[in-house]
Amino acid sequence: MADTTETPGIAVQTDLIGNTLDNIRRSSEYIVIPLLALIVAGALFSVFLLALGKSPADFVALVWRGGFGTSFSWQNTLVRATPLIFTALCVAIPARLGLVIIGGEGALVLGGLAAASIAIPMVDWAPASLLLGVMAIAGCLAGALWIGCVGALRYYRGVNETISSLLMFYIAVSILNFFVEGFLRDPSDPNKPSTKPIGAENMVGAIPGTDLHWGLPAGVALCAVLYLLMNRTTFGFAARVAGGNLRAAQAQGLPVGRLMVISCAIAGACAGLAGFFEVAAIHGKANASLIAGYGFTGILVSFLARHNPLVIIPVAIFLGGIAASGGLIQRRMDLPDATVMVLQGLLFLVILVSETFYGSLPFFRPKRGTS
Amino acid sequence: MSVAEAMTPRAIDVETIGMTKTFGGLTALDDVSLRVRPGSFHALLGENGAGKSTLVKCMMGFYQPTRGQVLVNEMEVSIPTPRAAHALGIGMVYQHFTLVPSLTAAENLVIARAECPKVIDWGRERKELNAFLETTPFKVPLDMPVSSLSAGEKQKLEILKQLYLDQRLLILDEPTSVLTPDEADEVLGLLRGMTEARDLSILMITHKFREVTAYADDVTVLRRGRVVGGGRVADLSVGDMSRMMIGETEIRESASRTEQKGRTLKLELAGLFADDDEELPAIEAISLKVHAGEILGIAGVSGNGQSELIEVLSGQRPLQDGRIFIDAKPYDPERQMMDRFKVFGFSEEPLHNVAVPRMSVAENMAFRSFDKAPISPVWGWLSPLPMRNRARELIAAYRVKTPSTDEPIENLSGGNVQRAILARELSGDVDVLIVANPCFGLDFASVAEIRAQIMDQRNQGAAVLLVSEDLDEILDLADTVAVMSEGRVSYQSPMENTDRATIGHAMAGHH
Incomplete structure (x- = not known):
């Protein structure tokens, strides 16, 4: 350990190639481990299918056809992936601060409700662009306030953010029900209690030539922006310091409380946007259909992506595809709808277990030791 | 548990032969042979990472040696x-306590037994415990919860526990690190008495030469996993032992203390109060x-209360009452004020306290x-290139050994982590320096280096x-020493008016 006598300083100039190889070796860990986790989860799920007397090969083939086989299935996949991107961001941003927020669904629900509610008085006079702008802002604000509260509770009162965000999801659902079954209920709709629709002419349109709405490009852009925020700004740096070691952040005098609340608010705004797009591009109104579980699948997406905003995009599409194939699987394999949920649950468990392997597998360590 | 045979000498003879332990490619122990003669007090000296812990873990069955044997009574x-x-x-006996704080001493002893009875007959146990205590020189109150015992009493109870379990070779891992000098002398003196009565053999890991010369019969010195010397303590000087420990590593001369002209008050702590994690007063x-x-x-x-005080000063713990002043202006440990008043600091276990x-x-x-520019050229923006360039300069200037600037800092050795932190905190102008146990767990070369750096800062006019x-x-x-006891400053004196014994007594408090 008394290593001061040896040549100090960096060895960069002397062997650039060895260094690059080491870097590749080290970063390959972040691809190989999740891939292995996927394979293990697939194997466990195959056992489950075999126990039911079904063929795993058929299952894979159907997922491929239902999620990625045709342009129709691709569109279905991407439509489902869109809210997953937003809700995954709701997990990924606080995760950089070491916070585990699992109540993104609540922010999504309230974001959707806020967007739909603010539209009611404006629908009659406002042009579509203004209406949608205001709705988006309302959705963001509602989500930001909701998850921002979770961050504030955590920092100022020490309330566990995982528990509080989950419990606040139930409150959010109750608030939604209170309003859509109460004085925001559209009396002209005899079916599901809903808010007054914003009208087909005011909806977010499709990208020309497709059935996809603009939520997907918006989500992709947001991922890029938040990636830059976390990796190329002083805010992101401070957040990573606080997430990596709270004591170190405090010793640097960083405003940890403000970082937590702002990160949570950004996260909530992302989930709120998901709610906005669900209302403004899919349902046209707020009702119980908003509670579709996207917020919870988003947790899985973010963990699979290791909370990296750029990786969230392909992972959301992957899981969107599995979800999209659910109907086909149900019909062709005579399996219940929940089968896909079993797969998701297995994936999540295996991913959580795989987290413990980072840094402990000797293969990924640099060949040249440091001590 | 029988106490009847206490009359016969029962100390055991333990010997290791050619102990070798490798972890992957790293050889932690290389052909280590040592013998603890029955009834002897054997000291195991070595720097951090020299292999002392690995050796005793092999002897205790926590590790299996790659090669080598242990002999007990030949x-x-x-x-x-x-x-x-x-x-x-x-x-x-471990460096840190392994007692259950909420249980009494008697309960701790009884539950430590390998075959603890399902139903405990306390009347009988107590009689046996008292009989057992008669046979040892250690006295500890049996009916108080361990949490209310002093550190010295806890350490005695740890030793008592091993005696109660009828262990006849005690391995002590830096047993005095949590004790005051007086308590340390008492505990080691009693143990020494037991070895002289041939009741016990002792193998003590330490890095304090004073304890070796005062209490040990034999010494073995390890360096980088090998035995580099040893023998009868009586035949060796402190200089001999320290040369064995350090080897040919060059140690930085300690910076000399320069006279300071005038005394400007820089940092003032005025009536600080703070609570510990259980919301009980920690400093008063x-x-x-x-x-x-x-x-x-x-x-x-x-x-x-020292760690709580440091946490208060570095913003890791809220202040309940009192004020901190720098240059007679109120100071809070927030980023802007830290920059304005040029307050810096570092502490033990940097990976836990001050690094990510x-x-x-x-x-x-x-x-x-x-x-700040150049890393943040535009407000809010962060630019990685100047960050790497700056790191390169600091790595060279502070001789940090790292494969690259992008290496996670946790992969560096302890000394190099601390040097990296030193580079961060000391490379600019420093007016106030707050330091806690900066050399804890580091090798001699790093310790000398860090102490010299602290002295340099003082000589350049920093308040440390x-x-x-x-x-x-x-x-x-x-230059000035203050002693903290039970959350208060119990003693303060200029260094020239005091000595080790006086400070030691003050550390023990007034009870």
């Missing part, structure tokens, strides 16, 4: 588990003054500068507040 034995070690009469009415060009050393046994283990060396070195559990460090560096 018979080869196998020690697959700690339980097997206990059965052979080998017991260990701490008032201290540190002048420019002065090192104020705060001594004290671990757990008397998973972030790179370059990022960790930028904690003070990431929001140094908290250390290592009394030698305080004696070496401080």
Whole structure:
């Protein structure tokens, strides 16, 4: 350990190639481990299918056809992936601060409700662009306030953010029900209690030539922006310091409380946007259909992506595809709808277990030791 | 548990032959042979990482040696588990307490037994315990919860527990690190008495030469996993032993203390109160003054409020009452004020306290500068290239050994992590320096380097507040010494008017 006598300083100039190889070796860990986790989860799920007397090969083939086989299935996949991107961001941003927020669904629900509610008085006079702008802002604000509260509770009162965000999801659902079954209920709709629709002419349109709405490009852009925020700004740096070691952040005098609340608010705004797009591009109104579980699948997406905003995009599409194939699987394999949920649950468990392997597998360590 | 045979000499003879232990490619122990003669007090000296812990873990059955044997009373034995070690009469007292704080001493002793009865007959147990206590020189109140015992009493209870379990070779891992000098002398003196009565053999890991010369019969010195010397303590001088420990590594000369002209008050703590994690008062009415060009050393046994004081000063713990002043202006440990008053600091276990283990060396070195030009050329923007360049300069200037600027800092060795932090905190102008146990767990070369850096800062006019559990460090560096006991400053004196014994008594408090 008394290593001061040896040549100090960096060895960069002397062997650039060895260094690059080491870097590749080290970063390959972040691809190989999740891939292995996927394979293990697939194997466990195959056992489950075999126990039911079904063929795993058929299952894979159907997922491929239902999620990625045709342009129709691709569109279905991407439509489902869109809210997953937003809700995954709701997990990924606080995760950089070491916070585990699992109540993104609540922010999504309230974001959707806020967007739909603010539209009611404006629908009659406002042009579509203004209406949608205001709705988006309302959705963001509602989500930001909701998850921002979770961050504030955590920092100022020490309330566990995982528990509080989950419990606040139930409150959010109750608030939604209170309003859509109460004085925001559209009396002209005899079916599901809903808010007054914003009208087909005011909806977010499709990208020309497709059935996809603009939520997907918006989500992709947001991922890029938040990636830059976390990796190329002083805010992101401070957040990573606080997430990596709270004591170190405090010793640097960083405003940890403000970082937590702002990160949570950004996260909530992302989930709120998901709610906005669900209302403004899919349902046209707020009702119980908003509670579709996207917020919870988003947790899985973010963990699979290791909370990296750029990786969230392909992972959301992957899981969107599995979800999209659910109907086909149900019909062709005579399996219940929940089968896909079993797969998701297995994936999540295996991913959580795989987290413990980072840094402990000797293969990924640099060949040249440091001590 | 029988106490009847206490009359016959029962100390055991333990010997290791050619102990070798490799972890992957790293050889932690290389052909180590040593013998603890029955009834002897054997010291095991070595720097951090020299292999002392690995050796005793092999003897205790926590590790299996790659090669080599353990002989007990000249018979080869196998020690697959700690339980097997206990059965052979080998017991260990750890550096930190392993007692259950909420239970009484008596309860702790009884539950420590390998075959603790399902139903405990306390009447009988108590009689046996009292009979057992008669046979030992250690006296500990049996009916108080362990949490209300002093550190010295807890350490005695740890030793009693091993005796109660009838262990006849005690391995002690730096047993005095949590004790005051007086308590340390008492405990070691009693143990010495037991070895002289041939009741016990002792193998003690230590790095304090004073304890070796005063109490040990034999010594073995390890360096980089090998035995580099040893023998009868009586035949060796402290200089001999320290040369064995350090080897040919060059040690930086300690910077000489320059005279400071004038005394400008720099840092003033006025009546600080703060609570610990259980919301009980941890520090009470701490008032201290540190002048420019002065090192104020705060001594004290671990757990008397020093860590809470440091946390308050570095913003890791809220202040309940009181104020901190720098240059007679109120100071709060917030980023802007830290920059304005040029307040810096570092502490023991940097990966736990002041660094982010998973972030790179370059990022960790930028904690003070990431929001200022050139790393942040435009407000809010962060530019990685100047960050790496700056890190490169600092790595060269502070001789940090790292494969690259992008290496996660947790992969560096302890000394190099601390040097990286030093580079971050000391490379600019420093007016106030707050340091806690900066050399804890580091090798000699790093220790000398870090102490010299602290002295340099003092000589350049920084006001240094140094908290250390290592009394030698305080004696070496401080201009003024203060002692903390039970959350208060119990003693304060200029260094020239005091000595080790006086400070030691103050550390013990008044009870």
